[in-house]
Amino acid sequence: MGIVKALELEGLDCRAMFKQLGLDFSALEDPDARFTQDSMTRLWQLAVELSGNPAIGLNMARLVRPASLHVVGYALMSSRTLAEGFERLVRFQRIISESADLSFRLLPEGYALILTVHGDHLPPTRQSAEASLACALALCSWLTGRVIQPRRVLVQGEQPADVEPYKQAFHAPLVFSAPYDALIFEPADMETPLPTANEAMAVLHDRFAGEYLARFAEGRVTHKARQVLCRLLPQGEPRRETIAQALHLSQRTLQRRLQEEGTSFQTLLDDTRRELAEQYLAQPNMTLLETAYLLGFADPSNFFRAFRRWFDSTPNEYRMRRALAGVEADVVAVTELNVARMPAYKAQIP
Numbered sequence: 001m002g003i004v005k006a007l008e009l010e011g012l013d014c015r016a017m018f019k020q021l022g023l024d025f026s027a028l029e030d031p032d033a034r035f036t037q038d039s040m041t042r043l044w045q046l047a048v049e050l051s052g053n054p055a056i057g058l059n060m061a062r063l064v065r066p067a068s069l070h071v072v073g074y075a076l077m078s079s080r081t082l083a084e085g086f087e088r089l090v091r092f093q094r095i096i097s098e099s100a101d102l103s104f105r106l107l108p109e110g111y112a113l114i115l116t117v118h119g120d121h122l123p124p125t126r127q128s129a130e131a132s133l134a135c136a137l138a139l140c141s142w143l144t145g146r147v148i149q150p151r152r153v154l155v156q157g158e159q160p161a162d163v164e165p166y167k168q169a170f171h172a173p174l175v176f177s178a179p180y181d182a183l184i185f186e187p188a189d190m191e192t193p194l195p196t197a198n199e200a201m202a203v204l205h206d207r208f209a210g211e212y213l214a215r216f217a218e219g220r221v222t223h224k225a226r227q228v229l230c231r232l233l234p235q236g237e238p239r240r241e242t243i244a245q246a247l248h249l250s251q252r253t254l255q256r257r258l259q260e261e262g263t264s265f266q267t268l269l270d271d272t273r274r275e276l277a278e279q280y281l282a283q284p285n286m287t288l289l290e291t292a293y294l295l296g297f298a299d300p301s302n303f304f305r306a307f308r309r310w311f312d313s314t315p316n317e318y319r320m321r322r323a324l325a326g327v328e329a330d331v332v333a334v335t336e337l338n339v340a341r342m343p344a345y346k347a348q349i350p
Helices: 002-008 014-021 025-029 037-051 056-062 071-077 082-096 126-144 164-170 187-191 199-216 221-235 240-246 251-260 265-281 288-294 300-311 315-347
Strands: 100-107 110-117 152-154 181-185
Touching (some): 082 100, 126 181, 240 251, 288 315
8 A cells, every 4th residue: 555655664653553543454455445534534644743744645756656556557557648548547546546536627727637535524634635646746757757847736735834845746836725636737748649558458458447446336335335234224223424434435435426326325224224124024924013123213103104105005004915916916826827727627528
C-alpha cells in the first residue's frame, strides 16, 4: 500500500500506528481489501503528529509507478496519450479508491484533472488529496520520460508555513485555498503520443480492468449490503453505520454507491424486509411474532403496519390467500392429470 511506504520514508513505524488506530495491518496483503476514508484520515493525522511534517502526503510522488496502480497503471502505460490515459483512470478509478471521485475535462485554460475526496464523520485531511495530486503528476513524468510542468496546481488547503515541499513536488504555480483540488495541464502535454503506447495492449488491459470491476461487484454494493442486512436483521434493525462498517466503507461512500445503483439505504432495508416477509410467511409453522422478530422489528405493531403498506393486507390475510392459491393450484393440477389420463381409460372400455 503506497501510503505505508510514504510514511516509512519519514521513519515511521506503520505496524505500530495501525495497531494504535485499531486497523488490520495484515489486510494490506489482500489486494481487494479496503479501508474506510475515516481510517485513512486518522492514519494521516497520526502521521503528521508523529513526523511533524504536514506535507508528508507529497512523499507518495517519490514511490508511485504504473505498477502501483495494478491493472489501471498498465492501462495508462498502453494509452496513446496522457489525455487518453487519464480518461481510463477516471473510468477505472473505483479499482483504486472507493472514497474519491476523479474527473478529467478540457477547460479554456487547459486540461483539468479534478479530485474530490469524500469523508464520513471526519473531514478528509489535505494529505489524502495532496498525495493523489502528487502521484498523478509523477505518473505523467514517468510515462512521458520527461518532466511535466502543470500550468497551475489548485490545492483546497490553506497555504502552509513552508511552501518549499510543494514547489519541489509540483514545479508549477500554486493556488492554495482553491475551490477544489486539481492539476491544470498544457493541452500539448496531454496530447503528445506516449512512448509506451500500445493499442493491442490497451484493449487487453481495458478488458482486464473491466473484469476486475465486475468482480468487485459482483459489483454491486446493493447485493453485498442486502446480504449483510439479512444476516443482521434478527438482531434488530441495523443502522447504516453498521452496514458500512461491515462492507469496509464509510457511511458517505455507502450512501453514494447505493445512489449510483438506483437505491438508498432505507429503500434497500424496506425491500429486503418485504422479500424476507414473503419467504417467512410461506412457511406454515412460522408464527407472525417470529417473523416480526426475524425482520428486526422491536414492536410487532410496526411489522403489521409495514406489511399492510407492502401488500395492502394483514399478514394473516396474505397467508390465507397463499394457502387458498396453493389449494386451487393443486386442484387444477389433479384435474389436468385426470383429463390427460382419460383416453387411456376410454381405451379400456369394451
